[in-house]
Amino acid sequence: MDTITKIRFKQTGPETILSPLEAKVLSALWDKKSARVRDLHTIIRKDTNVALTSVAVMLDRLHKKQLVTRTVSVGRGGRHYTYAPALTREAFDYTTLDTIVSKLLDTFGDSAVAYFNDKFSRKK
């Protein structure tokens, strides 16, 4: 996951690396498995007052970040995108951790290795 540009330490879950609305859309998509923009909008609208266009923009951003896949399907209103998560929740967590830890190792080298050794040996 090369798309991590900032980490929000005050947040938890996908919101740590995604914007609040992106995280909501991705979480809804994990629950639904696959959905159209309108279906996701209906779900998210129950908690947050958000426009259909905003949900469409978030899905496009997630697609550009390769976190969701999309296929063109034929529906009542013509052609539509059907979105699906590219990673499971677990795979998303693993990839996020892997990207962050790799970045720490690249940046701090031996200091990072020594820190992790110390941290994990104390945990045992």
Add this chain to the structure above:
Amino acid sequence: MPVACFAGLALDPSKLLLSLLSISLALVFLFLLRRPLSNTSRISLLYAHLASLFFPAVLLTTQTTCGLLCISVCSSPTNILPLVLLSLPTTLLLSFLSGSFLLPFLFLRTHKKISSGWLVRFIRSSSLRLSIRPPSLFLIDKASPVAFSFRHLRSAVFLSVGLCDILNRKEVEAVLLHELAHIKHSTSALRLSLALFRFSPLSLVIRFHHLNRREEQEADRLAASIQHTSIHLSSARKKIQAYERSENKET
């Protein structure tokens, strides 16, 4: 090699003068476009602008210092007349071919044609109503809401998947009617020429939105008259603008 080309052009005063004259002409054509003119005159001026802007580039390729690209007629650096006689029609031909064939061909080849479904049926029935030949419908695989049409080679309407995602059926119909109105009024030729204007470096500083404002209003009027209301068209426009606003802000 390109450095040698530029050096060759700069060292030859007659070619340098010709290039400067050509670029000045391009600016004059651009200035004239700001005046109220007919569609045909506007299209001619756009092509004239592009042709005079690219003329120095074609002149470069016929330079003796350009090695492989050099053509036998330009073997003498002082022989400017044959150079012009060769470069000018070449530039005009290239501008005409790119505008009339290359751009439409690229659009038609790079998008998927839809041949069934209510969108196609709607286009067929509306074309019959507007007394025009039904255009082909092409799908743009993009989430941004986009729709456009042209009437070069053959008429075609392009619609993005993202447009169908955010608009309801009536709004999509309004957008399609708007595009069909463009085909009926033959304004898509001007719009395609304006698309070609993006190849001009001056397009970065000059915009010509006002050139097709009247055509846009006419297309809106025709779409609204067929639907007996302008509600769907204006709500479609609002949604497209809302999408663009959301695209530019972080939420």
